[in-house]
Amino acid sequence: QVQLVESGGGLVQAEGSLRLSCAASGRTFRNYAMGWFRQAPGKEREFVSTITPSGGGTYYTDSVKGRFTISRDNAKNTVYLQMNSLKPEDTAVYYCAIRSRPWLGVTTTSSEYDYWGQGTQVTVSS
Numbered sequence: 039q040v041q042l043v044e045s046g047g048g049l050v051q052a053e054g055s056l057r058l059s060c061a062a063s064g065r066t067f068r069n070y071a072m073g074w075f076r077q078a079p080g081k082e083r084e085f086v087s088t089i090t091p092s093g094g095g096t097y098y099t100d101s102v103k104g105r106f107t108i109s110r111d112n113a114k115n116t117v118y119l120q121m122n123s124l125k126p127e128d129t130a131v132y133y134c135a136i137r138s139r140p141w142l143g144v145t146t147t148s149s150e151y152d153y154w155g156q157g158t159q160v161t162v163s164s
Contacts, residue, residue, distance in 0.1 A: 040064035047158030058119040060134030068112035076130035085146035124162045131157040
């Protein structure tokens with residue numbers, strides 16, 4: 039049974055930093071893209087970032103470019119999201135996800151991801 043467990047969320051002041059982790063278990067995901075999404079209260083779930091199976095390619099939504107960094111450790115089946123210069127508008131529940139299909143390019147649509155974590159709350163105070 040596949041399980042994704044996020045950690046690292048919390049309350050931080052604006053301009054602060056957090057590092058999210060997502061550990062996958064149940065199978066190996068080194069051949070698949072992994073990503074992060076977020077959902078703020080009253081809003082749709084939105085794409086944040088994704089990383090290629092090898093980790094050599096990373097992609098970000100415009101609002102987090104230059105502030106967030108996605109990385110992965112395939113030996114540990116884990117993906118990370120380093121978040122710097124946080125803003126109040128980054129407040130949301132953050133979800134990690136895995137797209138267990140052959141890599142065909144960047145996918146930012148949540149329905150294209152097959153496995154999801156339970157989410158971790160990130161709150162940025164002004």
